[in-house]
Amino acid sequence: MLTTSLPGSRNIYAMPTIKDVAKAARCSTATVSRTLASPEKVTEATRERVSRAIAEVGYAPNVAARNLRRAESKTIVALLPDISNPFFSEIINGMEEVAHQAGYQVLIGDCEHDPARAEAYFRLLPTNQADGVLLLTAEVPVSLVQQASAQTNFPLVMACEFFADIDLPTITIDNYQAARHAIDYLVSLGHRRIVTLSGPAANPICIERVRGYHDTLAAHGLSDAIHVAEGDFGFRSGYLQGLTLLAPSNTRPTAIFCHSDEMAIGVLKAARQLDIPVPEKLSVIGFDNIGFSEYCEPELTTISQPRTQIGQQAMRLLISLIKNEPAVRHQTLSTQLIVRQSTGKIQS
Amino acid sequence: MLTTSLPGSRNIYAMPTIKDVAKAARCSTATVSRTLASPEKVTEATRERVSRAIAEVGYAPNVAARNLRRAESKTIVALLPDISNPFFSEIINGMEEVAHQAGYQVLIGDCEHDPARAEAYFRLLPTNQADGVLLLTAEVPVSLVQQASAQTNFPLVMACEFFADIDLPTITIDNYQAARHAIDYLVSLGHRRIVTLSGPAANPICIERVRGYHDTLAAHGLSDAIHVAEGDFGFRSGYLQGLTLLAPSNTRPTAIFCHSDEMAIGVLKAARQLDIPVPEKLSVIGFDNIGFSEYCEPELTTISQPRTQIGQQAMRLLISLIKNEPAVRHQTLSTQLIVRQSTGKIQS
DNA sequence: CTGAAAGCGCTTACAG
DNA sequence: CTGAAAGCGCTTACAG
Numbered sequence: 206m207l208t209t210s211l212p213g214s215r216n217i218y219a220m221p222t223i224k225d226v227a228k229a230a231r232c233s234t235a236t237v238s239r240t241l242a243s244p245e246k247v248t249e250a251t252r253e254r255v256s257r258a259i260a261e262v263g264y265a266p267n268v269a270a271r272n273l274r275r276a277e278s279k280t281i282v283a284l285l286p287d288i289s290n291p292f293f294s295e296i297i298n299g300m301e302e303v304a305h306q307a308g309y310q311v312l313i314g315d316c317e318h319d320p321a322r323a324e325a326y327f328r329l330l331p332t333n334q335a336d337g338v339l340l341l342t343a344e345v346p347v348s349l350v351q352q353a354s355a356q357t358n359f360p361l362v363m364a365c366e367f368f369a370d371i372d373l374p375t376i377t378i379d380n381y382q383a384a385r386h387a388i389d390y391l392v393s394l395g396h397r398r399i400v401t402l403s404g405p406a407a408n409p410i411c412i413e414r415v416r417g418y419h420d421t422l423a424a425h426g427l428s429d430a431i432h433v434a435e436g437d438f439g440f441r442s443g444y445l446q447g448l449t450l451l452a453p454s455n456t457r458p459t460a461i462f463c464h465s466d467e468m469a470i471g472v473l474k475a476a477r478q479l480d481i482p483v484p485e486k487l488s489v490i491g492f493d494n495i496g497f498s499e500y501c502e503p504e505l506t507t508i509s510q511p512r513t514q515i516g517q518q519a520m521r522l523l524i525s526l527i528k529n530e531p532a533v534r535h536q537t538l539s540t541q542l543i544v545r546q547s548t549g550k551i552q553s
Numbered sequence: 554m555l556t557t558s559l560p561g562s563r564n565i566y567a568m569p570t571i572k573d574v575a576k577a578a579r580c581s582t583a584t585v586s587r588t589l590a591s592p593e594k595v596t597e598a599t600r601e602r603v604s605r606a607i608a609e610v611g612y613a614p615n616v617a618a619r620n621l622r623r624a625e626s627k628t629i630v631a632l633l634p635d636i637s638n639p640f641f642s643e644i645i646n647g648m649e650e651v652a653h654q655a656g657y658q659v660l661i662g663d664c665e666h667d668p669a670r671a672e673a674y675f676r677l678l679p680t681n682q683a684d685g686v687l688l689l690t691a692e693v694p695v696s697l698v699q700q701a702s703a704q705t706n707f708p709l710v711m712a713c714e715f716f717a718d719i720d721l722p723t724i725t726i727d728n729y730q731a732a733r734h735a736i737d738y739l740v741s742l743g744h745r746r747i748v749t750l751s752g753p754a755a756n757p758i759c760i761e762r763v764r765g766y767h768d769t770l771a772a773h774g775l776s777d778a779i780h781v782a783e784g785d786f787g788f789r790s791g792y793l794q795g796l797t798l799l800a801p802s803n804t805r806p807t808a809i810f811c812h813s814d815e816m817a818i819g820v821l822k823a824a825r826q827l828d829i830p831v832p833e834k835l836s837v838i839g840f841d842n843i844g845f846s847e848y849c850e851p852e853l854t855t856i857s858q859p860r861t862q863i864g865q866q867a868m869r870l871l872i873s874l875i876k877n878e879p880a881v882r883h884q885t886l887s888t889q890l891i892v893r894q895s896t897g898k899i900q901s
Numbered sequence: 902c903t904g905a906a907a908g909c910g911c912t913t914a915c916a917g
Numbered sequence: 918c919t920g921a922a923a924g925c926g927c928t929t930a931c932a933g
Contacts, residue, residue, distance in 0.1 A: 268680045288642050
């Protein structure tokens with residue numbers, strides 16, 4: 206073992222480098238490098254000698270050096286609005302699966318709904334710490350995204366969410382149709398007073414879902430009953446809005462379409478507290494089909510998104526962009542209405 | 554803008570480097586570097602000239618180059634057993650807060666209960682891609698941990714979990730006392746047939762909790778009633794074990810102490826299905842106080858861990874180790890029994 | 902306080 | 918197929 210002379214290093218012993226391997230294999234560092242990067246360019250004899258030498262000295266390539274030389278980081282930043290939202294875990298699994306297979310790492314950037322955080326993560330690209338950004342939130346400074354999307358060397362893909370006025374490569378679901386499907390179902394059960402509990406009103410996916418809600422009611426001649434309340438996707442906002450929406454009144458809704466399962470579960474709690482039986486007197490539909498939706502009382506009717514697939518496809522698309530390969534810039538994946546016990550026929 | 558000559562680079566335009574700044578500021582690259590790293594070593598005039606030049610050319614330091622030179626990565630790997638467990642989100646927040654403040658990034662390594670994954674993440678250290686590992690799972694190859702802990706240049710901290718026979722720097726709670734507390738409480742409510750629904754039996758924290766359960770029952774002369782079932786911390790295993798444990802019989806338990814909230818919520822579903830009213834005929838205690846525990850029916854009595862604090866302290870400890878600063882190698886943080894509606898006096 | 906120079910550990914175009 | 922050499926973009930001990 207060599208002692209390192211690099212001041213400031215916390216290691217007392219230096220790791221073996223490619224030079225040590227070259228010496229042990231009695232070849233040049235170029236050959237060692239080639240053996241690792243493109244073994245087919247090297248004779249089998251050399252390959253074996255180098256492999257043995259690598260094992261012998263305990264060599265592991267210094268990735269910082271490789272990254273510097275290759276001007277890449279093999280790292281993808283995935284920006285989430287909030288890591289505590291269980292909706293994202295399967296998407297993350299999907300992304301990581303594809304990324305790892307392609308030799309990329311995924312750095313998860315939890316923005317905690319703070320655009321400043323997002324900005325800090327964007328800066329990883331110009332500093333060579335990331336090769337691309339996978340946006341799973343629209344809560345980022347729009348100017349930043351516009352800038353990035355205008356650059357040719359800023360690979361950026363959006364999944365789940367989108368911007369109404371920036372044409373980013375996107376993997377998404379059809380939020381409009383999903384909402385229509387949910388509302389059609391409620392109407393078919395006999396509901397006439399259907400409220401939407403939306404996520405943040407400015408959020409494009411919520412706007413799409415509200416539009417689907419609008420149009421479906423209109424199609425059924427129920428435009429007078431349109432009522433949209435706003436939450437933040439979380440349990441608590443669902444509970445609080447539930448208490449308000451379900452307060453005793455002649456026009457109490459008989460059904461609530463929620464833009465997230467967490468909000469729907471909050472509404473269920475409010476209904477319980479107000480002694481409103483679900484689904485007898487109130488139907489509730491959620492969105493996302495998180496694991497918890499099967500364990501709440503009653504089990505939640507909800508719209509399922511192909512989360513693993515969203516993660517996989519978004520990552521595939523991003524990697525294609527990074528490699529300058531041709532790719533389909535937009536994909537819309539399908540959703541499914543999962544009927545459980547929180548919805549039922551209207552009982553007047 | 555210069556065109557880059559680096560083959561294989563996907564950028565058409567090279568980013569400005571420290572040389573460009575030096576030229577614009579009419580000084581050496583050393584001075585630019587110093588202005589950035591230790592401004593106090595540079596006159597104010599120079600500092601200003603350099604700052605202007607940086608803004609002018611749009612310079613951002615290439616972190617891969619810095620990392621190579623400094624032999625550090627400013628990255629921490631945090632290994633989780635399973636990112637979909639909501640227990641970890643606040644811990645992650647706590648870790649990231651401290652890490653970011655100290656200039657470190659956190660790479661979250663989701664091991665998906667697969668030791669091979671953990672091994673891949675461990676390899677980030679010798680390849681200079683990470684400066685330390687924060688272990689939040691014991692599901693890693695023990696030999697790897699032993700090796701790592703024997704090395705002086707492998708900063709490693711464990712949080713939440715621990716190994717019975719490896720003395721790692723650790724931030725943890727007192728699982729034994731937490732269990733005693735829960736069981737004492739159930740006994741005080743009149744329960745005599747108390748079952749523990751444990752996590753994986755080999756898991757040291759579960760062993761500690763089971764020990765607390767044992768000792769408390771013994772202290773109350775209830776050793777005959779000891780019964781431990783095993784789950785995997787998830788909803789489904791709680792539900793399935795609940796169906797088994799609660800099947801009609803004279804010795805059906807009147808209380809179940811679960812090693813996770815998810816399992817407790819699964820048990821609640823099983824009880825509902827079997828028409829066993831909670832808490833009238835069955836008390837259930839969870840562990841962790843995840844957000845969902847307030848929204849299930851009935852609201853869950855559970856043991857709360859200071860999750861944010863665990864994340865913060867673990868990261869502080871790890872960074873101290875990386876910097877070779879003195880640090881307290883073991884900390885035990887306190888827990889709290891949160892009584893809600895899933896527990897009550899025994900009604901025979 | 903500042904600059905010239907060496908060097909971190911790789912990779913790759915070029916020549917043989 | 919292989920090697921010598923240049924260079925990726927920084928940082929820092931050394932000298933002035």
